[in-house]
Amino acid sequence: MNxxxxxxxxxxxxxxxxxxxxxxxxxxxxxxxxxxxxxxxxGGAVKLKVYAQHFDDDTKGPFDYAxxxxxxxxxxxxxxxxxxxxxxxxxxxxxAATGNMPDIYxxxxxxxxxxxKSKNVEVLDDYEATTDYKNSLNxxxxxxxxxxxxxxxxxxxxxxxxxxxxxxxxxxxxxxxATPIKTYDELAAAAGKLKEAGYVPMSIFAKEKWIxxxxxxxxxxxxxxxxxxxxxxxxxxxxPQSFVTAAQQLxxxxxxxxxxxxxxNTNYDQASSQFYQGRAGMFVNGQWEIYSSAExxxxxxxxxxxxxxxxxxxxxxxxxxxxxxxxxxxAVSPASDNKETAVKVAAFLAxxxxxxxxxxxxxxxxSPKTDKPIASxxxxxxxxIADELxxxxxxxxxxxxNTQIQNAINDNTQNMLVDGFTAEDFVTNLxxxxxxxxx
Amino acid sequence: xxKYLGNKPALALFLLPALLLYSVILIYPVLxxxxxxxxxxxxxxxxxxxxxxxxxxxxxxxxxxTSLKNGGLFALVLAVFQIGLGTILALVCANPKVRGxxxxxxxxxxxxxxxxxxxxxxxxxxxxPTNGLVNKLFDVLxxxxxxxxxxxxxxxxxxxxxxxAWQFMGYQFSLLYAGVKAVPEDYFxxxxxxxxxxxxxxxxxxxxxxxxxxxxxxxxxxxxxxxxFVQMLIMTNGGPGTTNYTLTFMIYRYxxxxxxxxxxxxxxxxLVMISLVATVVINKVFDRGQHA
Numbered sequence: 221m222n223x224x225x226x227x228x229x230x231x232x233x234x235x236x237x238x239x240x241x242x243x244x245x246x247x248x249x250x251x252x253x254x255x256x257x258x259x260x261x262x263g264g265a266v267k268l269k270v271y272a273q274h275f276d277d278d279t280k281g282p283f284d285y286a287x288x289x290x291x292x293x294x295x296x297x298x299x300x301x302x303x304x305x306x307x308x309x310x311x312x313x314x315x316a317a318t319g320n321m322p323d324i325y326x327x328x329x330x331x332x333x334x335x336x337k338s339k340n341v342e343v344l345d346d347y348e349a350t351t352d353y354k355n356s357l358n359x360x361x362x363x364x365x366x367x368x369x370x371x372x373x374x375x376x377x378x379x380x381x382x383x384x385x386x387x388x389x390x391x392x393x394x395x396x397x398a399t400p401i402k403t404y405d406e407l408a409a410a411a412g413k414l415k416e417a418g419y420v421p422m423s424i425f426a427k428e429k430w431i432x433x434x435x436x437x438x439x440x441x442x443x444x445x446x447x448x449x450x451x452x453x454x455x456x457x458x459x460p461q462s463f464v465t466a467a468q469q470l471x472x473x474x475x476x477x478x479x480x481x482x483x484x485n486t487n488y489d490q491a492s493s494q495f496y497q498g499r500a501g502m503f504v505n506g507q508w509e510i511y512s513s514a515e516x517x518x519x520x521x522x523x524x525x526x527x528x529x530x531x532x533x534x535x536x537x538x539x540x541x542x543x544x545x546x547x548x549x550x551a552v553s554p555a556s557d558n559k560e561t562a563v564k565v566a567a568f569l570a571x572x573x574x575x576x577x578x579x580x581x582x583x584x585x586x587s588p589k590t591d592k593p594i595a596s597x598x599x600x601x602x603x604x605i606a607d608e609l610x611x612x613x614x615x616x617x618x619x620x621x622n623t624q625i626q627n628a629i630n631d632n633t634q635n636m637l638v639d640g641f642t643a644e645d646f647v648t649n650l651x652x653x654x655x656x657x658x659x
Numbered sequence: 660x661x662k663y664l665g666n667k668p669a670l671a672l673f674l675l676p677a678l679l680l681y682s683v684i685l686i687y688p689v690l691x692x693x694x695x696x697x698x699x700x701x702x703x704x705x706x707x708x709x710x711x712x713x714x715x716x717x718x719x720x721x722x723x724x725t726s727l728k729n730g731g732l733f734a735l736v737l738a739v740f741q742i743g744l745g746t747i748l749a750l751v752c753a754n755p756k757v758r759g760x761x762x763x764x765x766x767x768x769x770x771x772x773x774x775x776x777x778x779x780x781x782x783x784x785x786x787x788p789t790n791g792l793v794n795k796l797f798d799v800l801x802x803x804x805x806x807x808x809x810x811x812x813x814x815x816x817x818x819x820x821x822x823x824a825w826q827f828m829g830y831q832f833s834l835l836y837a838g839v840k841a842v843p844e845d846y847f848x849x850x851x852x853x854x855x856x857x858x859x860x861x862x863x864x865x866x867x868x869x870x871x872x873x874x875x876x877x878x879x880x881x882x883x884x885x886x887x888f889v890q891m892l893i894m895t896n897g898g899p900g901t902t903n904y905t906l907t908f909m910i911y912r913y914x915x916x917x918x919x920x921x922x923x924x925x926x927x928x929x930l931v932m933i934s935l936v937a938t939v940v941i942n943k944v945f946d947r948g949q950h951a
Contacts, residue, residue, distance in 0.1 A: 482809075
């Protein structure tokens with residue numbers, strides 16, 4: 221019996237020791253979290269883990285360039301890339317939930333809002349790098365850096381992106397469709413001609429809801445420059461008239477056959493190949509599509525402004541930009557062991573990524589200015605944006621921060637592309653969401 | 660045997676690992692979901708107690724009606740197609756006079772081992788309104804029934820359910836086939852000697868003796884239908900709009916798209932409750948009169 225007790229006691233002691241030792245071991249992490257332990261500040265080498273998109277030429281190019289430049293500027297910093305996955309930031313949220321945040325991460329406004337609440341993002345307001353970044357911004361893109369709550373959470377590289385309508389000039393000439401199309405009646409008439417000739421009038425990857433939402437926003441911004449941002453208002457329980465008008469226009473365009481019957485089940489690859497293979501007259505996407513379309517269709521393709529209810533409205537609103545600037549970019553984890561350095565590196569990566577886009581790709585849609593010359597071989601369509609649209613931009617659409625309202629718009633604009641769903645249904649559904657969310 | 664079963668510490672020792680694993684991966688998450696359903700929680704911040712507000716909001720949510728209707732339709736299609744057709748095929752394959760039974764059995768099971776993504780992509784192509792095989796087939800047969808299968812707000816859920824039913828029919832078939840083979844042949848022979856036709860003998864002898872198999876098959880079909888998700892996500896992304904939403908799609912939306920985990924937990928609890936009720940009802944229905 222005594223022997224049994226002794227054995228039991230020995231087991232208990234061993235277990236207790238194991239637990240105590242494990243607890244001591246775990247303490248290492250906590251002590252490393254001390255902000256004073258910024259290795260760079262002490263002059264040592266610093267390793268920073270960066271979670272960023274790095275899966276194709278468009279994402280690898282700017283990031284690799286920025287890292288190469290960083291090696292020249294801050295050779296003591298070593299970057300460990302953790303490639304981001306296309307998962308709606310679920311991997312990043314899992315990192316946050318398990319306390320394994322990378323030092324620097326690239327993310328969007330929806331995630332930044334959640335991280336701000338849960339204190340998984342460093343507020344960058346008082347850092348010197350932020351003051352410098354603010355001073356370097358291109359005009360009109362402040363909303364990309366400063367969040368609606370007045371704080372800075374991330375350093376953006378791109379400027380405010382927006383959607384335009386691309387069209388195949390050869391097909392338009394062949395069918396004698398006058399350009400630019402200025403009113404939605406003209407757009408409906410063009411859809412009729414294209415359909416009759418056997419073309420898909422407008423190719424759209426409406427299996428993704430954001431693009432139907434962007435199309436609707438294009439129509440809305442002709443009369444309400446703030447776009448969806450106008451819906452983010454306490455007490456607003458009914459869609460303003462400009463939104464109702466845009467819904468009615470979208471319904472008429474759908475009825476005129478502007479979209480393919482299978483549009484809501486068409487993905488980007490299918491929609492873009494319809495356009496690039498000359499089976500569709502028009503294509504809707506962001507300005508970033510310029511590079512692909514110029515490469516695939518050369519000078520056969522151009523973009524046009526969004527149509528309005530009449531020519532006067534078109535002329536008055538054509539420089540209203542159908543894109544809203546939401547904060548996004550390189551953010552820093554408050555739990556980083558090298559927070560001070562991480563903030564500087566995040567700002568540097570964002571600035572250099574923008575520099576690559578400007579100097580190598582010729583994109584003027586960047587947040588910070590750069591003192592280097594723009595790329596010489598800029599596609600003509602991008603040059604038009606730089607020369608014609610950006611200098612004349614009257615107003616950018618405003619950000620809609622309410623995810624529920626945005627999701628309701630996404631769902632219902634996709635529905636608008638299906639026979640039988642009316643503008644009235646759209647308005648009823650949106651009013652229900654608005655009255656719930658804005659009360 | 661009694662000596663082994665009487666050794667309670669040994670029994671506990673052998674059962675404990677499995678019980679622990681089951682508790683950690685099933686019981687604990689379910690209980691956590693129940694607790695979290697009473698909180699307002701974004702998945703990361705500190706949760707705040709919200710009482711029954713998530714449930715009150717859920718029962719007024721228009722998506723709930725759509726999801727319940729779609730779940731019901733999905734379950735119905737699975738039950739009718741997989742179990743109905745699976746039973747007929749199992750009876751046919753159990754007949755020793757049927758030639759090529761081995762080939763048929765393998766053929767029925769092939770879709771089960773294919774990836775869901777592959778099957779969905781295959782059917783997306785087949786459902787294409789312009790060039791898809793389904794519409795072409797109607798055309799060739801001279802039936803004027805050209806449909807936009809995955810876009811129609813009324814038909815798309817049935818079209819998608821059919822894909823699931825087609826793919827996993829082989830699984831139900833294998834269960835039903837095992838059930839048919841478990842029925843002693845003497846009973847069937849006795850019935851035929853008494854003048855019963857082949858199908859009548861199956862109706863009166865084989866099928867009633869497969870009660871336990873049917874109970875299991877219906878439970879799988881109905882609960883799979885209520886909780887269906889993957890096919891909708893791949894084939895239509897729940898659209899157009901929210902027309903193809905199910906309860907699981909609601910959970911996905913509220914948890915991962917809107918970071919409203921508390922509300923998503925409330926939907927999860929409802930899903931578990933409905934599945935439990937369905938299982939109990941199926942058991943009651945099949946047990947009725949069994950011991951009379």
